[in-house]
Amino acid sequence: MPELRLSGLVKSFGPARALDGAALSLRGGEVHALMGENGAGKSTLIRILAGLERADAGMVTLDGAPLPLGTSQAATAAGLRFLHQELQVVPALAVAENMHLSRPYPLRLGLVDWATLRQAARGALARLGVDHIAPETPMGALGPGDQMLVRIAATLLEGGPAPWAYVMDEPTAALTGAEAARLFAAIGQLRAAGAAVLYVSHRMDEVMLLADRITVLRDGAHVATRDRAATTRDEIIRDMTGREMADLFPPHRDRAAPAPLLQVAGLRAAGLGPVSFDLATGEVLGVAGLSGSGRGALLRALIGALPRAGKITLAGQPLAADPAGAWAQGLAYIPRERRAEGVMPRRALAETVALPHLSRLSRRGFVNHRAATALVRRLSAQVRLKASGPAQPVAELSGGNQQKVLFARALAGNPRLLLLDEPTRGVDVGAKFDIYALIRNLAARGTAVIVVSSDLPELIGLSDRIAILQGGHITQTLPATGMTEAALLAACYGKDG
C-alpha cells in the first residue's frame, strides 16, 4: 500500500502563520479524516497537496521518496485527486461527456464513438457501485450528490492514470441524507479497492462513521492522529479546541443602560423559522450553527434580501422588508461573500462605501462629492484601512482591507443594528483584531450587533449571548460568559451530535 507522509509543514501569509508544523500520513486503503476549527490550517494543507500553494518548509514523501509538489500537474502525477465543494461540471452535457472532459473521446473514423463513450462511462460508474445514473442523462439534471459520484467515477475510467488517493473537502455540505449515504457507500468501494480517502469535515457523526484514523490540526500545527476505534467524540473536540483563548478580544466595555431595540416574533423565510428573539441596544448576539442551519438566512431575512413573514420591530417601528428601507431605518449588513455580495471589485472603494448612504450625501438628487470623499476618508482612518486613497479599486486590496471597506460602509450610517455574517472570514490576524475592536466600540456606543460565525472562539469572545441555530430553529440561547468551545460545539451538534 502506498503511503504519503507530510511533516513539519510551515506556510505563512504575510504575518499570519497558516501552517506551523502540520503533519499527516495517508495510507492506501484507509479513510483518514482531517479535522480542525476554521483557521486551523486544513484548507492550506490541502492547497499545498493540490499544488496551489508552496510550503515555506517541510517534507512531503511518497513511499519514502521526496515528492515534488507545487503544480496541479505534479499532484495529478502523484496520483492525487481533489473533489471540491464547488464542482466543475458542464450542466448541459451528458454524464458520459462530463466524465471525458479532461481526456480524449473514443473515436471511430475520426468521429465520436458514442456507444463506446457511454459504455466506458457505465463501466466506471459500476466500478464505484453506482447503477442509478444513466450515462446519457444531462449532468444538470443530477443533484449535487450524484454529480459528485460522477466526478469520482470519472477517475476510474480505464486507460487513464489511476489515482490512489482522493481528497474530499466538506463533500456533504450540500447533500441530503440519502445523497450522503450513497457517497459513503462509494467511499467504501474506493477503500475496498485499496485507495486512500482524505476526508475533511466538521461533521462529527460522519467522521465517526467513516474514518479509520483521525488527524486534528490546531493553529496550523499537528495535535494528534488517533485511531477511530480507540478514541471518543469528546477527545476529538478537546483536541480541536484545547487552547488558551488568545488575547485577541478587547475587554467588554461598560455600556450605557440597555434599552429594548429589536423584537423578532415568528420570523419565517426559506429554510428558517419560526424564530423569535429580542435584542437590546449595545448588545452583541452571537449566532452559532452548522452550515445549513439557517444562520445566513436569518441575517438575509432581517435586511430584507429574502422574502419573509413574521413581525419585526426596530425601536417600536415595523422593520422595512427590503434592503433600501432597512438601511434607511439604521440597519447595516456585511454579507458573507465579500466579493460576490459586498464590494464592487473594479470600482473605486469610495463608491462601495458611499453606496447605501447616497441619499444622505446628496441634495435634490445631486451627489455632494466633497462630502462623500470626506466621509470616506474619515471612515477609512477609523477602520485603519490600508489603501492608497478613496479612488483605489477594491480588487487591489487584501481580503482584510476589503472587509474593512465594508465595515467603513456599515459605520458610515451610524447604524442602530449591525448584521455581520462571518466578519473575519479570510482575514489576517492583525485585521481581525482591528475588526473586533470596532465591533466592541460600536456596542459600547449603543449599536446592537448580530454576528453569525463558524469561528467559535470569536463568538464566545465577542458576544453577550449566543443563540444556537439548528435546522432553522433557535434551540437554545446561552450566555457567552464562561462558555467553552467544547460546550458550544456540543450545543451546535445538539441531539443528533
Next chain:
Amino acid sequence: MARVLRHYGSLIGMAAIVLFFWAALPDTFMTARNWLNISQQLSMLTVVAVTMTVVMVMGDFDLSVGAMASLAGVVAAVLFTLGAPVPVALAAALAVGLAGGVLNGVLVSVIGILPFVATLATLTMFSGAAFLVSGGKTVFGRDIPQGFADFARSGLPLGTLDGKPLVLPALTLFAAAVTLAVWVVLDHTTYGRRLYAIGGNAEAARLAGVKVDRLRLSAFAFTGAGAALAGLMYASRVASANPVQGDGLMLSAIAAVFLGMTITRDGQPHVLATVAGVVTLGVMDNGLTQLQVDSYVRQVLVGAIIIVAVSVSAIGKRAMRGR
C-alpha cells in the same frame, strides 16, 4: 509598457487617425468648416450613443435604438401629414420612445429576459411598427412643416470665413446639450451613481439598498427616449422620414461605447469616453469619404479599427492581470 498601452493606447490611436487624415487631406480636413460639418453629421449618433451609455453602465445594452429612431421619425411625420401641430407630433414621437424603452425595461428587469434577446425582439417589433405606421413609404415634401425642417438648418452664426458664413449647427448644439445632461445625470446624481453600482456588482448593490429592478427599468426608458430624440433630429435634417432611416445608428452607437470603454481607466462605459468613440467613428467616415474610398471598403476599415482598439485594450488588460 502594458500599462501605457492599456491607458493611452486607444487615445494615441485616435490621435493617429486624426493626424493621418490631416496629412492626407492638407487643404480640407483640418478646417473649421469640415469640423462643423462632422459635428452635424455626428449629432444623431451622439445622442443615441450617449443615451445608450446609460444602460451600458449597468452592463446591459439595447439593440432596439435604431429601429426606435426610425419609428419615432415616422410617427412624427405621419402626424404632420394629418395636420398635427409641431409640438404635438414631437411629444407623441417622444412618448412612443419612452413607451418602447419602458417595454424593454419591463422585459429585462421585471420579467428577467436577457437584454440581448429582449431588445432583439423589440427591435423587430419597432421596425415592423415603423413600416405599418408609414405604410412603407417615405413621408416628405409639403407635409413636413417648414418650422420643423428649418430647425436642422439653423444654427449659431460664428462669423464668416472666405466670404461664406460659418454656422454652429443647431443639431450640434442640441447633441452637446444632451451629452451634458446625461453626463450630469450619470456622474453627479445619486441616480447615476446607483446605475454604476449596478454595473459594478448588481447583487452587492441590491443588498446595499439599491432598488435594482426599478432603476434598470427607468434606464431603459431613458435610452428609448434618447433614440426617439435622435430619430426626430434625423427627420428634421433630411426633412423627411422613412421607416429605415435610423436603423444604422444602433451598431455605430454600440461600437462608439465600446471604443470609449477602451480609454477609460476602469474599462467601463463613460459618457465623455463615448463621445470620443463617436468622434473617432465620425472622423474616419468623413476622412475616408473625402479620400473617395469606396463605402464598402470603408465599412471593412471601420470594423477593423474597432477590432484593433478593443484587442489592444484586452491584451493590455491581460498583461496587467498576469504581471
